[in-house]
Amino acid sequence: MFYTPPGEFSVFLEEILMSTVEEKVKAIIVDKLKVDASEITPDKEIVRDLGADSLDQVELVMELEEQFGVDEIPEEEAAQLKTVGDVIKYVTQKTGQS
DSSP: OOOOOHHHHHHHHHHHHHHHHHHHHHHHHHHHHOOOGGGOOTTOBTTTTTOOOHHHHHHHHHHHHHHHTOOOOOHHHHHTOOBHHHHHHHHHHHTTOO
16 A cells, blocks of 8 residues: 555546546537547637537537536636637536546
8 A cells, every 4th residue: 555645646636537527528529529539639729720610619518518517607608618628627617526
């Protein structure tokens, strides 16, 4: 058995949860936008780089709400989700997985 200081474990656990959220977000984007998973990186803009239109954006938000059990995402907040990284960070914060 080994000892991990509590702070280090918390950081480790946060990284695991973040990667789980990241993988789910990527899977949703692949499904909804029909893009290759290799194209999806945190810095990619959902509209400009991945080709989402306004309907795609609405469908992505609805799928995020359903898959992550997030309450209805307000339009103002959804408008701020410009990159894949923004979406990952938002979902992580809203689900308490940070």
